[in-house]
Amino acid sequence: MEFASDNASGAAPEILAAVMAVNAGSAPSYGTDASMERVRALVRETFEAPEAEVYLVATGTAANALSLACHCPPWGIVYAHENAHVEHDECGAPEFYIGGGKIRRIAGADGKLTPEGLRAAIAETPQGFVHGHQRGVVTLTNVTEAGTVYTPAEVAALTAVARDFRLPVHMDGARFANAIAATGASPAEMTWQAGVDVLSFGGTKNGCLGVEAVVLFDPAKAWEFELRRKRGGHLFSKHRFLSAQMEAYLEGGLWLRLAGAANAHAAALEAAFRASPEAELIYPRNANMAFATLPRARHRALQAAGAHYYYWPGEPAPEGPDGERLGARFVTSWATTEDEIEAFAKALAAPL
Amino acid sequence: MEFASDNASGAAPEILAAVMAVNAGSAPSYGTDASMERVRALVRETFEAPEAEVYLVATGTAANALSLACHCPPWGIVYAHENAHVEHDECGAPEFYIGGGKIRRIAGADGKLTPEGLRAAIAETPQGFVHGHQRGVVTLTNVTEAGTVYTPAEVAALTAVARDFRLPVHMDGARFANAIAATGASPAEMTWQAGVDVLSFGGTKNGCLGVEAVVLFDPAKAWEFELRRKRGGHLFSKHRFLSAQMEAYLEGGLWLRLAGAANAHAAALEAAFRASPEAELIYPRNANMAFATLPRARHRALQAAGAHYYYWPGEPAPEGPDGERLGARFVTSWATTEDEIEAFAKALAAPL
């Protein structure tokens, strides 16, 4: 019963097979491999964006930090939700790659920025005031850290605010596939058609070994991105092993099938929580993450039964009354099994 | 006939098999996987260094830049051979990670630093002079960019100079396996016993998909390294896929068998050059790279026969007299075949 994170899962068989297949013989290095050509074509087709440029890196932190650095000056502000991964989980990679910068935490229910909240935060940064940081870039996370999903209309409402201030917009799509699978929106609708300039398009959490695509819908920053990637040490010599993953991931819609499976498992978890008189959902369950509070005694029982997951928003005190309600995050992945879900539902329903 | 670079080769079957094998089930992420435990033990055993700390990254540039940043202040000088990879081929990654810094290019025959040259360069940097960069760190490359190999005694002579100035020493071992296979020295003799503080221990060029170990013989910098790796975006979530490569690489001495094969192929190339009245070796051939000059007409013939390789030290003018001598670099790898060598030797000996 693995619900700690989607990055605890392995790679999907199709991805592994592609890595095996690309291994034969020699290949040009540093991104000039034939598989990368196909990745480029597939991304452009998938996003209906024939001008887009696409680059591969191996981690989500690299994808985010490099993307932000290309769109924010060293003295710029990154406007982000207060729970954003770039603020809490990247050990300052954005500030490092930006060469300074400041992340402005913006509150918003259910892990989401609101147009009003975003507008207020940007407007609060004085214009033409040399003493302060300057307006830099807006970043959205979809699926959010709270497991909720922005619809294309919600994205468009936020990017419209950014446009009012002439700011570029980045989307952290570590779980982009889950957001697409959840909404049924097209990749284009969710991104450039909704005003997104650059996307960190995750593969790792959704069945790859380790690959993220950065999609630049406006190719003007392409060469800068290449230079930043190289000097960050993120250009792979045997690049075909990144390309092959992404190619197999996109080919025939595998990415959406994997994400769809993960989302379905989380929906089943949600159903189990709704069926439990003890459980209370914290956020709407939109994609592959469910957040719920449970009595401390129930947590103990679930863990004794073999369930892995993290408390939310943080680790509670080790001791406390049995009835104390504690929040937790439950993440499913392409690799979650129905057995796991069933076992969890059973443990959740079992008498204490 | 692939002699362009050892990074044009794929991954060895044992490495791929290990990646497959580690895929099953879920695993803790971010370096806490069980395979990493075994890697740590194997590295300590291989280097006879029970205190050493070891971290994995996916590229040689990351390994070098992170290692140097841990051992050089932002205002420090990196003393390096004038042909060093850190100076020419990393797009400023060392300066980026160091946060400033300056690379001092030091001349030396056959791609090697000499103790005299190193001493003079360090001594030239004034001590206690606030107006200039400060003495920072020494970096050696073994195998060198010229394909030559430092013996442990040569390494020790250089680190002794560094010690005289109390400077730490980094070894760029992108082809460390080839150096060990070439000299028969033990990994310990070549590194910490010879005064090396930190090693970039390459796997990628020698049969892995993409993994490099950073070995800190003095563990004092371990936590700093972890933080620098994370904020550089180089900590893998599905870290087991790095660990598995390195584990299989070290297990049973695979790394040395692969490097031994590559070296043997280069020795066969060397023999072919020596047998040719046209060829002239540029540097002593010590490991898996041979450098030779040939008449322009011979280059044309070799390339027409399907040989891939780079000119050295750079691309010549496209046109020139047939007899003009042009240098080139020929790199072999674990994946080079005897057929390739034979075909090359034949093309080299064929009448023009």
Added chain:
Amino acid sequence: MEFASDNASGAAPEILAAVMAVNAGSAPSYGTDASMERVRALVRETFEAPEAEVYLVATGTAANALSLACHCPPWGIVYAHENAHVEHDECGAPEFYIGGGKIRRIAGADGKLTPEGLRAAIAETPQGFVHGHQRGVVTLTNVTEAGTVYTPAEVAALTAVARDFRLPVHMDGARFANAIAATGASPAEMTWQAGVDVLSFGGTKNGCLGVEAVVLFDPAKAWEFELRRKRGGHLFSKHRFLSAQMEAYLEGGLWLRLAGAANAHAAALEAAFRASPEAELIYPRNANMAFATLPRARHRALQAAGAHYYYWPGEPAPEGPDGERLGARFVTSWATTEDEIEAFAKALAAPL
């Protein structure tokens, strides 16, 4: 009626005279001038700190950013009051000099950190969590941005919290003289005896042309500070012109006389506000700044009478009802005259 800022004032006659006097003849450059020797001795005497090292720069932003960079790693957090100058008014200089970093804004009434607030903020930063920023340094501002003053006991209570987490403490003392004049504490009591490690000791706002001393009570960081100052471009060649200001400033207690005058002027302003039925003080008036709300109509009248000052916490809408209460900040300096105070009091009391 100049109450916009103490940096709108000129230099005190004694300071100017010292600059004139030091001009004669040639002098060693870059901080080796004889006047700097005397400054060092005077600072050590003034602070009863014979081991302290002291360096001069020309701006408060430089003093703060260099001090913080010496005490915070590039991945560290600067714990500061939410209104701190380092957060709002230095265009990212701290992040630039630190080489990344993050400023954590901590709320606190009257511009002051509380031990509880500080402790909670530090404790919230997880220890040994490689994914996040690390605990770095604590910075206090005295006089605060709200014009209030920490007593030595309050400082000690805050540094005790920092000590519990083994964090160093910086004091931004752009108005340190006003804090000392206000409390009657000795410089030692307010700094190292209360647990402060490094002080930005301001001269500019209090009668100098442009000079700030950085006092390192623990000299271990001295050489690093010198290097950071130089590579920041803050080491003056004709350094005597900085030294002479600071020497005259400290000599015979001029700094305290000037600050005492400024504080007295602000006390007179406070009295005027207290005498007015319209005015309401926002924060306790401790030093040379008074904050008060007044009806919009009164602001108009004051400005029409020639009073210069800034609204607080920010510029209000240009239009609004006469009775609308708007906050403002009134800063006095050594150069404020009794005439100005009288004229202001009169304008405040005049019928609208």
Added chain:
Amino acid sequence: MEFASDNASGAAPEILAAVMAVNAGSAPSYGTDASMERVRALVRETFEAPEAEVYLVATGTAANALSLACHCPPWGIVYAHENAHVEHDECGAPEFYIGGGKIRRIAGADGKLTPEGLRAAIAETPQGFVHGHQRGVVTLTNVTEAGTVYTPAEVAALTAVARDFRLPVHMDGARFANAIAATGASPAEMTWQAGVDVLSFGGTKNGCLGVEAVVLFDPAKAWEFELRRKRGGHLFSKHRFLSAQMEAYLEGGLWLRLAGAANAHAAALEAAFRASPEAELIYPRNANMAFATLPRARHRALQAAGAHYYYWPGEPAPEGPDGERLGARFVTSWATTEDEIEAFAKALAAPL
């Protein structure tokens, strides 16, 4: 007999008087003072450049580093003479402000770059090669470190090379006044008319207390410069004290009179060296610096007579034969007196 450096001199009376004069009353801070308005007008008039933007800082290192950072990306190369101040005497300030960068040292007789040398160095940097640093910016120093002066035609020949590669050109004019006084060229002829984009226009060494103007002939970078200046901690609050210096410096051609005097003193030194059978000039004496070799015994005698100067290119061994020839640098300034020159000439001619 002060010939160590022009920064050992004090400030000219006119400059000091202007500082005194500007002190009266309150003034807007941070560069909005009335004197700065006049500086802007004077610079534009002096350089016949009505569009130019001008900013003041207090040190030459700040002027250079900020100027270069505005014209070179973090992965760019600064092409400079091998003796340049930015390479040897700024403790990495250019790399710090650029955020990486690399200075390429280019050889050239008499401290001067040649068009051929510059072209070769730039051409050697591969274009579109993601693995290496990229072409960034060209910097010239006038007066050079060897005391020689580029004519406008020589400057134009170098900037023409830069233009061929579409690179911007910076001039380090710490001694710009001396270069203008030496050549009689107009400031416009020496800078923008000759292809210079940005100038560090020195005041400090030539009679100011501490002020340098950065002149951006293309104002497109103006706002970026302002932000970089502020976050570098180089924006003065009591900015009028910088403005007043520069205003007085430019007013009525004072800067050229001061530099002309310094140059004339150096010409007199040159004459003394030419009259001595022992002395040999190292470089042509063009401005306010003379370089000469003398027997060790003569150096001893000069120093015994009270002459201050530095050996060149570095400090020799403390002991050696009397006849050993040692180089030295002799710098004059606006403050040098005829008595000093006479005394020196006498000591040079005296029997040993």
